[in-house]
Every structure is written in structure tokens, then in C-alpha cells.
Amino acid sequence: MRLAIAYDISENRTRTRVYKILEKYGAWKQYSVFELEINEIQKLKLEDEIKSQINKGDRVRIYQLCNRCVRNIRDLGDKNPERKSNVV
Numbered sequence: 001m002r003l004a005i006a007y008d009i010s011e012n013r014t015r016t017r018v019y020k021i022l023e024k025y026g027a028w029k030q031y032s033v034f035e036l037e038i039n040e041i042q043k044l045k046l047e048d049e050i051k052s053q054i055n056k057g058d059r060v061r062i063y064q065l066c067n068r069c070v071r072n073i074r075d076l077g078d079k080n081p082e083r084k085s086n087v088v
Contacts, residue, residue, distance in 0.1 A: 002065040009058045
């Protein structure tokens, strides 16, 4: 399944920890946005890892993207960051 994950975390240490968790699973797309191609078991593990790191007031939003949605993704402006990715 393809996911888009956005986060709003104010504390630098927590934000860095969440970033590193997400980096294990997928591609960094914008400052606080990742895209992942993972299975259901990985999704559950990811959610548990994130929940264990965030604090009150932090927000993490997970969007599951259907195949039609993925086909219609368009990038405008600068290229995506050059990072390792499991997203094909």
C-alpha cells in the first residue's frame, strides 16, 4: 500500500526521531512529508514506533493512497530531495 505521511512536531529531538523512523520505511518528499510503499504489518509497526516517540500536541497524519491517486501525483517546482528510498 502507498502512504503519504505528514507530521507537525515542534520539538527538534522528537521531530528528528520521527524523521529517522519514517526514513527507514520510505522517501522524504518535503520538509514534513514522506511517501512509503509498505505492507499492512509494516504499517502497524510504523504506527507503534511513531506513537512511542511523539508527545502531547504533536500531530502525525497518515493518508492511504489508492492506485488512481498515485497515478495522478504531480510534482511542481524543485526536484524531490535526493535521498535513499524504497518507493519505486
